[in-house]
Structure formats: structure tokens, C-alpha cells
Amino acid sequence: QEVNLRAMIYTDNASSPFRVAFDAFVQHVNERGKGQVRIGAVVGPEAVPANQQPRALKDGLVDIVAAPPSYFENLVQGLGGLSAARVTTQQMRQNGTFEAVNEMLKGPANARMIGLYAGDIPFYIFSNREVRDLQGFKNLRLRTTNTVKAFFESLGAQPLQVGRGEIYTALERGVVNGYSNINSELFTSGWVEVVKYRIGPGFYSPNIAIFMNAKRYDGLNAAQKAVLDEAGLYVEGAPTQAMVKEEEDAIARAVKEKNFTVIDLSPADREKFLDMAYESTWTEIGQRAPAFATKLKPLLIGK
Amino acid sequence: MEWYWVLALLVGGTLSLMLLGLPVAFAFFGANIVGAWIFLGGGNGLVQVGRNTVDSVASFTLAPLLMFILMGEVLFHSGVALKAIDAVERLFKRLPGRLSLAAVGGGVLFSALSGSSMANTALLGSTLLPEMRRRGYHPSVSMGPIMAVGGVAMLIPPSNMAVLLGTVSQIPISYILLGGIIPGLMIGAAHASFVFVRCVLNPSLAPPYEVADMPFAERVRPFLVYVVPLLSLFVVVVGSILGGIATPTESAALGAAGAVLFTVIYRAFSVGMLVKSLKQSAVISAMMLFIIAGSSTFSQILAFSGATRELVALVSATNPDPMVVLLGMLAILLLLGMFMDSLSMILLTIPFFMPMATALGFDLIWFGILVLFAIEISGMTPPFGMVLFAMKSVAPPDTTTAMIYRSIYPFVIIEMSLLALIILVPELATWLPGLIRS
Amino acid sequence: MRAFWRVWDGVLDACGVVAAVLTVLLTVGVCADIILRTAAGGGLPWVFDLVEYGMLFITALMAAYVLRGNRHVEVDLLISLVPAGLQRSMRVAGAALCLLFSLVLAIAAGEAARRSWVDDSVIFRYVLIPEWLPFAAVALMFALLSVECARQLARRWTERRTAGMSRSDLF
Numbered sequence A: 001q002e003v004n005l006r007a008m009i010y011t012d013n014a015s016s017p018f019r020v021a022f023d024a025f026v027q028h029v030n031e032r033g034k035g036q037v038r039i040g041a042v043v044g045p046e047a048v049p050a051n052q053q054p055r056a057l058k059d060g061l062v063d064i065v066a067a068p069p070s071y072f073e074n075l076v077q078g079l080g081g082l083s084a085a086r087v088t089t090q091q092m093r094q095n096g097t098f099e100a101v102n103e104m105l106k107g108p109a110n111a112r113m114i115g116l117y118a119g120d121i122p123f124y125i126f127s128n129r130e131v132r133d134l135q136g137f138k139n140l141r142l143r144t145t146n147t148v149k150a151f152f153e154s155l156g157a158q159p160l161q162v163g164r165g166e167i168y169t170a171l172e173r174g175v176v177n178g179y180s181n182i183n184s185e186l187f188t189s190g191w192v193e194v195v196k197y198r199i200g201p202g203f204y205s206p207n208i209a210i211f212m213n214a215k216r217y218d219g220l221n222a223a224q225k226a227v228l229d230e231a232g233l234y235v236e237g238a239p240t241q242a243m244v245k246e247e248e249d250a251i252a253r254a255v256k257e258k259n260f261t262v263i264d265l266s267p268a269d270r271e272k273f274l275d276m277a278y279e280s281t282w283t284e285i286g287q288r289a290p291a292f293a294t295k296l297k298p299l300l301i302g303k
Numbered sequence B: 001m002e003w004y005w006v007l008a009l010l011v012g013g014t015l016s017l018m019l020l021g022l023p024v025a026f027a028f029f030g031a032n033i034v035g036a037w038i039f040l041g042g043g044n045g046l047v048q049v050g051r052n053t054v055d056s057v058a059s060f061t062l063a064p065l066l067m068f069i070l071m072g073e074v075l076f077h078s079g080v081a082l083k084a085i086d087a088v089e090r091l092f093k094r095l096p097g098r099l100s101l102a103a104v105g106g107g108v109l110f111s112a113l114s115g116s117s118m119a120n121t122a123l124l125g126s127t128l129l130p131e132m133r134r135r136g137y138h139p140s141v142s143m144g145p146i147m148a149v150g151g152v153a154m155l156i157p158p159s160n161m162a163v164l165l166g167t168v169s170q171i172p173i174s175y176i177l178l179g180g181i182i183p184g185l186m187i188g189a190a191h192a193s194f195v196f197v198r199c200v201l202n203p204s205l206a207p208p209y210e211v212a213d214m215p216f217a218e219r220v221r222p223f224l225v226y227v228v229p230l231l232s233l234f235v236v237v238v239g240s241i242l243g244g245i246a247t248p249t250e251s252a253a254l255g256a257a258g259a260v261l262f263t264v265i266y267r268a269f270s271v272g273m274l275v276k277s278l279k280q281s282a283v284i285s286a287m288m289l290f291i292i293a294g295s296s297t298f299s300q301i302l303a304f305s306g307a308t309r310e311l312v313a314l315v316s317a318t319n320p321d322p323m324v325v326l327l328g329m330l331a332i333l334l335l336l337g338m339f340m341d342s343l344s345m346i347l348l349t350i351p352f353f354m355p356m357a358t359a360l361g362f363d364l365i366w367f368g369i370l371v372l373f374a375i376e377i378s379g380m381t382p383p384f385g386m387v388l389f390a391m392k393s394v395a396p397p398d399t400t401t402a403m404i405y406r407s408i409y410p411f412v413i414i415e416m417s418l419l420a421l422i423i424l425v426p427e428l429a430t431w432l433p434g435l436i437r438s
Numbered sequence C: 001m002r003a004f005w006r007v008w009d010g011v012l013d014a015c016g017v018v019a020a021v022l023t024v025l026l027t028v029g030v031c032a033d034i035i036l037r038t039a040a041g042g043g044l045p046w047v048f049d050l051v052e053y054g055m056l057f058i059t060a061l062m063a064a065y066v067l068r069g070n071r072h073v074e075v076d077l078l079i080s081l082v083p084a085g086l087q088r089s090m091r092v093a094g095a096a097l098c099l100l101f102s103l104v105l106a107i108a109a110g111e112a113a114r115r116s117w118v119d120d121s122v123i124f125r126y127v128l129i130p131e132w133l134p135f136a137a138v139a140l141m142f143a144l145l146s147v148e149c150a151r152q153l154a155r156r157w158t159e160r161r162t163a164g165m166s167r168s169d170l171f
């Protein structure tokens, strides 16, 4: 008896690397799971707004949701911390992170994390100002999301909330001086036209999670569960490696074709930068969601 | 359930409820309740509709709606706008249909500071329509040009829709913004000529009225006093964007504040005026946001059921000839536009259109402008058109929907012809962006 | 009953006042953010959230107010063409349907708010916002609309009766 699953993703961008990798997951399930599990057409925020997808999953309107863990903060406070990890996804698989997260997801979100991909890709800060050291971030106006809010504040930058659709104009006109995202957004969102520098090192990671409705998962037979679990492992491998390559190609292309400059902070500043990045976010999570921080910070930071 | 039955049920249901005379938003909500129960899944589906309503309204990108309406209301209730229009009239003393021409001219000017067609229509409608009524203008040369030129706001930068389209389609936003300028000006010129010719042929459409004969200096003075400074309000809004002080959305707030400052300078400020303006803008924006709440949930349910995907897939599967596919895509937009708002249309169709356009080797800037233009036109095609609703909400209470529909159709035909012209002469859309293309 | 509707009108008027105040707050908030970050080197990033939820509350508070003034957009294409008797019946049916839809959605949004209340969920934005609050705003909107729709239904029902229509003229 083949089970039909409905899947949903947070992004409306059909050519986003996160969507492409998720499509690879879906295709993998449908190939390996013939006669057992089938995932139908993937819908996005045009069907359920991204902010409301976690509750749609909890209520069983859909069976699978792919989204950054921070989207599930309303159901599990602190979950966005999965993006501020200093260990690889493979290490998380081994050190008990998945079990701990699934334990926390089960009750409040009625969900189970069956995969976590894009973990090998870092975020960077992109700017149209040349920043050579930590001091350079002072008073830099940076477009800010919740994930990086605490970090940008600790850098002394001015956080600004700008809607996604206005980032281009805001950068072009200088309302904001920069943002943080992955390399390929330079081209997929056209921001390469309005920023000149990438300031490294990379930090955090998009870590897109594939959540499944827990009751639905528990109701599957062992073979069906195995198909999904295996696909979860698969998407952390080849599709994520393909994304890593795309990211490297994107920055190389920007440098070659768009007169773009890659800046690496000095080794001393680099250490400080990374410590600030992870400490600021975990301090903030510790205040807001102490239970989550106590349990997961040691696993995710690796110390 | 087959997708065409889904489409028939939801679209048919909404249309029937509309025809029964329910407010448009309620017609959508009715269809949403049925659709949510069937496709999202019973009670939980309804609860989800309640949740989704939040996201359609609580959106920063919609803020200019509220603030540009406030700007218009302040300029209107303080009498500043009327004085400006009188000044324009005085300037063009003998022109037939001068208020209509002022509407088109003002509309193009307002387009340069408003990113929303609805807001533009509401602003022009609330400032110009009462005066046109008083002067005995026929709806076809009063409401018609106001609504038609309202859409230009979406083509001439700043434009919320261009930015949204660029984000979804990944066509560089600055190209779409620049590419929209010439088509926008073309629309303005075409509508102005049309209105002018009609008023020349049939003067009763816009009854000329006695204007005291006065020396040139006295005719120009009010223009310098009331219109030129008003243009500085555009400068505040556009300048704050260009100068990197505010995002296009935020600049609307500066425009509203600037309008209040204006009334103080012109000694037209009063607390009563401000309270009235605030109440009116809350009323008009709530009415618009309420429709957006209903229609966005509607298209969400259509998307969830798979009906829109199937529809687009079906059309795209039928013919490989690029021009036929292009015309098909524009036809889909125009057809959907009869029932849906621009934002939902972009979100629904672009993910399917872009791969097709790329595969067929279209110039993507040209294609983007055509899409934007088609969406602009669909904002004024009955029965569901955002500028039509915007007009209905600011027009005098005795204005019927039929009057609005009748007054818009010549302009729809004009814009369809312009759309065809841009299909035939792509340079009209691509020349300006080409200047900054490396 | 008349006293109730007098109080009700007061409630809607109060909603109008709150919405007007919110309009001022949003506009001034955005301007203050722009001015502070330009002139003082630090803006008010939370204004973004204020504006988004402010828009929601303005809509929620004003929807019924707008309905009272018959300012909601209608397609009166068909209804203006039919005979007066049928027109009155259509108006009764329309008001009844609006009441029904409002009630259903008020309950649905109320249930969404209740679930978030029970979960004690918080939305993680620039400022932390209890998740039930926006859902409660939607529930409030449809609850206010339900009462106003009930008044319109009663009014149209009376109009139809006093116009001397009998049931057989209905269809």
C-alpha cells in the first residue's frame, strides 16, 4: 500500500539552491520508495505563508515541511540555534543532536526532523563598504534577520529590518550597507550589482531542516520509514555537496565577472569574529530558551 | 477532485456570491470557507485560514498603501490639493477637458512617488473626482482616466510590483524599474490624447466653465505658489529613496508627514482636518486590506489544491511556438487578472513562466516588462480589479459598479494596443535598461 | 435593543479612534526610525514589527466600521438590474451569508488563538510577540463583523417585510 505525502517548502523561489536540493530529496524518495511512499507536488508560501507552515505541519495539513529551523521558533523556542552550529551535520547525527532535537519537537511541534541539509555552506557578510577589521563593522548599517540580530549588535553594527523585496534598492541607494547570506544569492537575487565585498570568515549555516509530522511518521511501517530516513541522509550528502560547489562557483564568478573583492579578516580578528558570532547567539538563546541552550549548546558548539 | 472542477467550484462560487451583491471580500471568504474545508482539511483547514489571514495583512510592503492614502487625504481635506488643481486649470485656460488632462498629468507625476496603483487611484480619486463631479464631467472622462492612469504607478518607479516581480523572477530589479518608465509615459500620453480628442469631439463630456480673463502673470502665480511646492513633496519621497535615506516603502511615511507639514506652511492645518484625514485613511486602507485578506487566502487555497499548477501546466504543454506561448502567458495573466490581485498572480504564475521564457530564449527584461504591463492592465479589468475597487471606495456613494466598468473599458483597449506595440517593438522596454547594461 | 445598538455604535466609534491613533503611530514611527538612523547613527528596528502588526490591527478594528458605513466594495452589477422585490430578498440573503461567514471565521481564528495560548507560543521577531495576539486580532475582526452583519440582516429583513413582500415572491 503506497502512502501519499504532501510536502511544502518555505521559499517561493523555484531556482533557489535550497529548493533544488529539496527537489532532489523528493525525487530520491519517489525513486527508492516506489510502491511504498510517494511525495506529491511540492507547494510553497503561495499555498501557506512561510510563517504559518509550522502550524500547518503540526495540524497535519501537510506531512513534510522544509524550512530553516528558526521558522519553528514559535513551537520550539531556541530551535534557530541549529544554524549557529560549529559541528557538521554528520557529527550531529553521531553526537545525539538529532535525538535531542526530535525529543523537543515531538510534543510542542508534533514533528520529527528527518533531514538537515545545506549544513556545509556558511553565511558571509556582504557589503558595499570595504571592511578590513572588526572596527570596520562599527555603525555599518546591516540588513538584519533574527538569526544574526544578536551577532550584528555585538559587532556594533546598526541593525535594520528591510523587506526582502527592498534589499536591492536599499543596497543600491545606501539605506543599508550590507547583509548576510550565502554566496549564490549574489546572483539569484541580483545583489552582486549593488555589493562589492564579501567579508570573511563564513559563519553559521543555513541548515535547512526537513520536518515531518510526527504522528504521520509514527504511522508508517518500517520499510516506509527507512525510505524517508535514507533520503534524509542522502540530501545531506550529494545534493549538499553540489550546493557547496555552486557556492564556490558563485563567488569565483563574482570575482571574475563583476570586479568583486573577497576580504579575509586577519587571523586574530577572525577568531574574535567567530567567537562573537556564536557566543552572542547562544547567550541570547540562553536567556530566551534556557532549556534548549543547556541541552543543545554543548552538542552544537562541540565543547 | 479534478483540478478544473476545483477551479469551477471556487471561482464560480466567488463570482456567484459577488453577483448576489455580497461585498467582494465576503465573496472570497465564503469560497475560502468551502475551499478550506474540502482542500485544506475540515476544521483544521478553517483554523489555518484564520492564521493565514494574518500574513496577508501584516506586511510591511503594504504600509505605503496606508501612508500614501493618508498623504492624499491630508492634501485633500486641507484644500491644498484643490488649490493645486485649480492652479493647473488656470494655467491651461482653454484646453478642452482640462481636469481630465490634469488627472492624467497628475497621475503620471504621482506615479513617480507612489509604488501602488491602488494608492495612486485612491489619491487621484479622492482629490480630483469631487471637483470633476462639481464641474459636471462625464464618468468616461473623469473616473476612466483616473483609474487608467492609476495603474501607471506600477510601471514608473518606485513600484512595489516591479520589485516583487524582480525578486520572484530573478530579473534584475533595476532593469525592470528602468524598463517600465517608457511604457508608463506612453500610457500617460495615450490616455491624455484620447481624453483630449474625445472632449474636442464632444464638449458636453467636460463642460467648459467661465474662467475670468486675467493677465499671464496672474495665471502663472497660483501654479508657482501651489503646484511647484507640491512637487517638492515628490522630491522628498523620491529624493529620500535616491539619497539613500529611506527604502521605497519607508519613503511613504515621509510623504505623509511632509503633507502635514505642507498644510501647516499653507496655514491650512487644523486638528479637525487631521482627525478627518486619519479616519478616512483608516477606512480606505482597511477596506483594501480586507479584500487582500480574502483574495490572498483564496489564491492560497487554489495553489494548495493544485488547480493553478494544473491550469498553467496545461496551457504551457499545448504549444511550442514561442510567440503563441508568450501570448498564452499574457492571456493567462489577463484572464487570472479578472479574478485575482496582482501580488497573488505574480506568486502563482512566475515560477512557471520564467523557466518557459528562459527556455524559449526571450529577452528577460522585455518579458518582465510585458508581464508587469499585463498585470497592470488586469488591475483595471472587471469584475475583479484593484484600481476599480480603489475607485469604488473613494467615489461618491451613488457611483455604481456598472458606471465604473463602463468608464474603464476604452482605456483597457488602449493599453492592450500599447501592450501589443511593446511585443512588436521590444526596444520600447529594453532601450533604457540597455543604457546601464554592461 | 435600541440601547444595545447605541452602545454598539459607541464601540465602533472607539475602534475608529484607536485605528486613527495607530495610523499616527505607524507614520511617526517610520519617520522617527529614518530620522534617528540618519542623524543619530541608530534607528528603531522594531518599528518594522510595529508597522506590520499595526496594519493588522487597523484592518481588524476598522472592518466592521467600514461595513456600518456600507463602504465595502460590492459588485452591484446584477443586483441593480433585478426588480425591487427580488433585490430586497437578495440583500437579505447576502446579509445572512455574510453573518454566517463571519461567525465561522471568528470561531476558526478564535480556535487558532486558543491553541497558541495553550501552547504559550511566542513569535521570535525583533521583539517577542505572543503568538495568540495576531490570531486574536483576526478573531476580533470577524466577531465585530458578525455583530454588524446581524444588524444589517435585521434591518434588511424589516425592509423586505415592510415592503409587503410575501414568501412566494422570493424566487
Ligand code: NA
Pocket (backbone or CB within 6 Å): B110, B111, B112, B113, B114, B115, B116, B152, B153, B154, B155, B156, B157, B158, B159
Ligand atoms: Na510608481
Ligand code: NA
Pocket (backbone or CB within 6 Å): B337, B338, B339, B340, B377, B378, B379, B380, B381, B382, B383, B384, B385, B386
Ligand atoms: Na482585473
